[in-house]
Amino acid sequence: MLSAKVEKALNDQVALEVYSSDIYLSMGSWCETQKLENSAKFFYRHFGAEREHMMKLMTYVNREGGHALVPKIPAPPSEFKSLEAAFEMALDNEKKVTKSIGKIVELSLETKDYGTFTFLQWYVAEQQEEEGYFQSIVDKIKMIGIKDTRGLFFADKAIGKLLLVPEPGKK
Ligand code: FEO
Numbered sequence: 001m002l003s004a005k006v007e008k009a010l011n012d013q014v015a016l017e018v019y020s021s022d023i024y025l026s027m028g029s030w031c032e033t034q035k036l037e038n039s040a041k042f043f044y045r046h047f048g049a050e051r052e053h054m055m056k057l058m059t060y061v062n063r064e065g066g067h068a069l070v071p072k073i074p075a076p077p078s079e080f081k082s083l084e085a086a087f088e089m090a091l092d093n094e095k096k097v098t099k100s101i102g103k104i105v106e107l108s109l110e111t112k113d114y115g116t117f118t119f120l121q122w123y124v125a126e127q128q129e130e131e132g133y134f135q136s137i138v139d140k141i142k143m144i145g146i147k148d149t150r151g152l153f154f155a156d157k158a159i160g161k162l163l164l165v166p167e168p169g170k171k
Pocket of ligand 1: 049053
């Protein structure tokens with residue numbers, strides 16, 4: 001049985017996962033409008049991963065006697081300054097999610113909720129991989145140095161290569 005405090009923290013995390021999925025959906029849509037087809041597919045794929053993170057949390061909360069709530073969250077941005085800016089925003093978002101997971105891990109220890117502590121280990125590992133994943137993309141984009149449409153074309157092509165292999169957590 002979850003304590004009210006842990007249940008609330010897990011529901012807040014559900015909201016963060018929903019926001020993450022929404023922001024990647026929005027980035028994918030924006031990329032499509034910019035004719036960045038590979039980047040659009042990349043973000044749409046990651047949108048699906050975030051929905052799975054959300055669902056896993058909701059199932060856990062309900063299974064442990066709590067009530068998983070569908071959150072009301074603000075709409076994500078719909079415009080992005082550049083492809084690089086979108087990926088930097090994605091990286092910042094992942095850092096925020098990592099921090100939030102860390103806080104719930106701490107809370108689970110403080111409240112001696114070892115079941116939730118164990119459940120969260122999957123998220124700890126997943127976040128470590130995802131942060132590294134987005135950091136490597138930001139680094140690659142910086143290396144390519146997008147100065148014109150040609151640079152943009154090569155960056156989108158490089159992102160396309162990532163679609164050939166599974167995302168973190170799916171290997
Ligand atoms: Fe579910 Fe990318 O954090």
